[in-house]
Amino acid sequence: MVASLSLPRILRVGRGAVGELGDVFTELGLCRPLLVTDAFLAGTGTAERLMATLRDAGLQPRLFAGTVPDPTTDSLDAGLTALREHGADSVIGFGGGSPMDTAKALGLLGVQGGQMRDYKAPRTNLGPALPVIAVPTTAGSGSEATQFTVITDSATDEKMLCPGPAFLPVAAVVDFELTLSMPPRLTADTGIDALTHAVEAYVSRKANPFSDGLALNAVRTIGRYLHRAHADGGDTEAREAMMLAATQAGIAFSNSSVALVHGMSRPVGAHFHVAHGLSNAMLFPAVTAFSVHAAESRYADCARALGAATDDDSDATAAEKFVEALRTLCQDLEVPTPQAHGIDKNEWFRLSPLMAEQALASGSPANNPVVPTADEIQDLYAQIYA
Structure with missing residues (x-):
């Protein structure tokens, strides 16, 4: 049996890795990321601290904190608007599985358009898509290293599995210090x-x-x-x-x-x-x-x-x-x-x-x-x- 293997191109793992996020963007030649997160991380100031790290690295980020738990097709609309208004060349998924899944969906829809139901299994999605950089804040979903996103269809309540290399983050920055506040x-x-x-x-x-x-x-x-x-x-x-x-x-x-x-x-x-x-x-x-x-x-x-x-x-x-x-x-x-x-x-x-x-x-x-x-x-x- 031949296994077809896919991994993020860049993996930075360990204490303080999030401080090197700017270096990752330099390696990738990207400069206008949309930082996708949720209201909790925005409210604690954690997202703004990451925005400051990005700005200090000479990048031009924009914050989108409209991710919802178990993201829906409706919840993607505001993110797509922010993506296009910013002229983003990349997307950062910052948080647990929901922000990372949202970032992956936005990366694909921002280039290919259409509706998420067009991309659900059994279709395998090859791209193109905007590069996604994943920064997890929980130790569970593993979404920072997977070629899947899961989005709920708002019209039918179907939780759609959308697979393929188009959803694989190009980079993952895995810093356990971001999990220390987990209850x-x-x-x-x-x-x-x-x-x-x-x-x-x-x-x-x-x-x-x-x-x-x-x-x-x-x-x-x-x-x-x-x-x-x-x-x-x-x-x-x-x-x-x-x-x-x-x-x-x-x-x-x-x-x-x-x-x-x-x-x-x-x-x-x-x-x-x-x-x-x-x-x-x-x-x-x-x-x-x-x-x-x-x-x-x-x-x-x-x-x-x-x-x-x-x-x-x-x-x-x-x-x-x-x-x-x-x-x-x-x-x-x-x-x-x-x-x-x-x-x-x-x-x-x-x-x-x-x-x-x-x-x-x-x-x-x-x-x-x-x-x-x-x-x-x-x-x-x-x-x-x-």
Whole structure:
């Protein structure tokens, strides 16, 4: 099998990396970026400090702070206006997954035009697009290193997966100091999100030796450091490790794929406005239990990397221990069920058939060790509700 691999052209990783953002633009020959972020980072002054860094480097940036959680097609309109008014030659995604996904979408639409639904899977988007420079502030989505963006269609509430090299950032600046202010809930949800990326990349039908090494290393790191980062947000060793693991997991799944957890997670986020990392966490143990028998040795490798099993355990035993370890992890980090999160039971079950159809249409479930039917997906939604 020949694996087709794609990575950002420039990766700067480590404490203080964000201070070198101006140098990255110099290397790329760019000077008029649109800085795409959200109201929170603008309100704390973090975005303006980054704007000052860019201006000090001789660049001419413009700030757009209109990103919304789980960006929608409607939310892109104001960003496109800002992009065109500024005459931007590049886009910076600054924040969690939502600002980075928004930046990627703007980079493509700013050149090609059209509507985001024109670019959703199964289409593979090759470009052209404005260069995107990703600066993550959470340790979870891995979007700084992936060739995907996820945008919700405002007309249908479909959370659209849009893939292809056109969405791959040309550069990623990964500085763990930007994550030190993350609260425990966000630390937990994004950490489990990164773990989901790593595990799905490893058990995916599209896994390859390149993605395997990164995926298992991310699982190993998250197993060691997630609880520490959650317990003490100022633990710089844990924060640095989790930031690197999230990027490694992002590279892994960008070069293999995600699977059933993500396929089922996107409709939950679209219809019930559950944050992506949290919806993954809600689904992760049950979907793994459903899938584990079809890839025992792969899940066993994940169990050993996580620290949930030893080399003395058989693959079957290790795989089962992995399922239990995920359940325990979600309990330890107080991941709520959809019911506990406040989602109405009647709406959950009313929308389950549609969510199952949308999950299958995204293509991700086809990468799962067990390719589910729509009925099996509905059953999994029913299992996790309460």
